[in-house]
Amino acid sequence: MTAPEGGQAALRKAARRARRLDARDPLAPFVGRFAPAADGRLFLDSSSLGRLPAATPELLDRVVRGDWGDRPAQGRAPWRDLPQRIGDRMAAAVLGARPGEVVAADCTSVNLYKLTVAALDARRGRRTVVVDDDNSPTDRYVVAGVAAERERALRTVHTHPETGLDMETLRAAVDEDVAVVVLSLVSHRSGALLDMAEVHEIAHAQGALVPALAGAGLFVDHLPPDRVRLSPGPLSTRFADVLEAVCRFREVLSGSGPGGWGV
Incomplete structure (x- = not known):
């Protein structure tokens, strides 16, 4: 089912306005700090875990392999x-x-x-x-x-x-x-x-x-x-x-x- 011509025009106008707003949004550069949603979908649910920060997997690996894996009990001291x-x-x-x-x-x-x-x-x-x-x-x-x-x-x-x-x-x-x-x-x-x-x-x-x-x-x-x-x-x-x-x-x-x- 497709929208009527008038509705499609309204959607195109809204999309152009959204792109203009995105272009001057001071927070726009922060998008790259998060893992992209699958298939380019929008993620609007911020009430639980939110989007995965792009740096998190490497940081977790460093903590698990380095602080914990290499130092065992001593590794937890900086966590306290x-x-x-x-x-x-x-x-x-x-x-x-x-x-x-x-x-x-x-x-x-x-x-x-x-x-x-x-x-x-x-x-x-x-x-x-x-x-x-x-x-x-x-x-x-x-x-x-x-x-x-x-x-x-x-x-x-x-x-x-x-x-x-x-x-x-x-x-x-x-x-x-x-x-x-x-x-x-x-x-x-x-x-x-x-x-x-x-x-x-x-x-x-x-x-x-x-x-x-x-x-x-x-x-x-x-x-x-x-x-x-x-x-x-x-x-x-x-x-x-x-x-x-x-x-x-x-x-x-x-x-x-x-x-x-x-x-």
Whole structure:
């Protein structure tokens, strides 16, 4: 089935415009840093692993054959402070955080579990956890599991599938019994962007904590200074950005923190 002539003309016009935009896109040179998609197909799913960086296979081979293969046990010594070193580089380059506030560790599900448990421990007298129904399913499963494990009530607020979460809806859901509010900065379905400064204002007015999920380095100006940030998607490594006051939280999975020997 072919498009009508008018439709084909519109497609050709759109293609020409896309090529002009690509030609002056300052990020265009970065395309060559990633492995091309098979058969020239477009890859628009950025929520999980993303495209393979072209340098990764050689780097992995060097680590496996060199650091591990040639040095056995001694090869792991430089790895122990990698979470802090990578975190500091991310903090300086794109996150606007201070040295020591960012670590690269675990995956979203593990980090979200640890942060939610830590937040509940810090608000022991509170019985409710708030999440929205447009949050990543993986995140909602983790939060629901923590709430059930800790015998807390799970309060789910409705989010519009296109325009996102209404702040008045959130304000009505957060009261003095809420310990933690778990939301995503960017909707994984529609791309709707939350005003995280207002989210924090609403939560903090009632004494609740917010482990806010966001794309690492994206929309940083929307986040207030007292943030806990994780990049999205359930599979890849995450950057946990914590303020100094939160650093007093106990490591939930003993030995799994930065520099630990847990796996």
